[in-house]
Amino acid sequence: MVRWAWNKSQAGVKRRYFELVRQGLSGSTASEEVGVSFSCGSLWFIDAGSVKFIDTPISERYLTQDDRIEIADGLDAGESVKLIAARIGKSFQSVYREIARNKKPDGRYQPWYAHGQAHVARRRPKPHRFSSDPELRTVVAAKLGKRWSPQQISRWLRRRWPGRLGWHVCAETIYEAVYRGLIVVTDQEALRTGRKYRHKRGRGRNREGAMKQSTNMRSIHDRPAIVEERLQAGHWEGDLIIGAGQRSAIATLVERKSRSTLLVPIRGGRSAQIVGDALIDALESLPPRLRRTLTWDQGNEMFHHERIERDSGVKIYFADPHSPWQRGTNENTNGLLRQYFPKGIDLDQFTDQRLREVSEELNNRPRLILGDRSPAQLMRRWIRQPIRNDR
Secondary structure, eight states: SSSOOTTTSSSHHHHHHHHHHTTOOOOOOOOOHHTHHHHHHHHHHHTTSSSOOOOOOTTTSSOOOHHHHHHHHHHTTTTTTHHHHHHSSSHHHHHHHHHHSSSOOSSSHHHHHHHHHHHHHSSSSSOOOOTSSSSHHHHHHHHHHHHHHHHHHHHHHHOOTOOOOGGOHHHHHHHHHHHHSOOOOOOSSOOSSOSSOOOOOOOOTTTTOTTTTTOOOOGGGSSSSHHHHHHHSSSEEEEEEEEEGGOOOOOEEEEEEOOEEEEEOSSSSSOOOOOOOOHHHHHHHGGGGGGEEEEEEEEGTTTTTTHHHHHOOEEEOOOTOOOOOEEEEEEHHHHTTTTTOOOOOOGGSSSSHHHHHHHHHHHHHHHHHGGGGGGGHHHHHHHHHHHOOOO
16 A cells, blocks of 8 residues: 555655756656656646746745645644735735636645636736737727726726626736837826926925914814715815916815715915905805814915904814825815816916816716715715704
């Protein structure tokens, strides 16, 4: 009776066998070196998918053969994926993906088979997805032309064509295709920013805040907790985006729960009187149940905040100086709007109709945070129906 079955040898023996094979030795020589029969080595080779290649060192961020052996041993021992991931120094998401991608057709995770499959998937060069599929290029270019982000397009492709796996491209693949010129769009500003590096934000306010002289400001720290929880519609964040030479501006209002954006034209300067009048008109156009609070930064343009509160019925709260994260929804939206209104241009050239078109286009984009619904979908429902979560 055979003492050791071919599939029950020690992991170290198998590891050494495949190391020798991937160094270029024949199967018979490798079997002899590790002390097993040629038929035993052949069965190992077949079970591993018959993949023969030279195993060269690669980046540390990739799984090694030893990592895959640890994963297989851990699975055989009934360990959780998170425990296995912690032991090999990788994220548990990476280990889950590794098992899903490289397991055998029968569902078994075999480390040498998985290592071979990973090598086959990694081989280059590969034809770029967009270079070989003109129909996919056309579909993605059309969405980019509507200023959808690559993330939104990637999710939409999966929803629209769930069975067309070749079209399930990630956002990074779309970015790369645009940079390479594989996707041609009518508008050259296809992506939301042409920058390669982040720039410092802010408009040079002093450390003490521009509205220190206003003693009746209501701090964001006094804002009701329900605003932070985003459980109730009607709570807004606002700011100005400034044009060339600080001479023109557009006020942006973003509803915290729905992420709906309202663009308010500021004509004839950006004094506190002009900004106050514009905000009062915009807020009064909203249903009363959507006029609850407004959070702004400490800019001089809001010096008339008490008048705005009195005429519109909206309570205004102010973020701390140099704390844009306290109005994160608005800051993110302003970044998206810079695709339509680039820095360094006169914002007065955009008509009120153009501002409505931009806000409508932005509000009809699907958002991941909203379960891929659009802000317009949520806002239409709330405007038609009474809001029942008044507190």
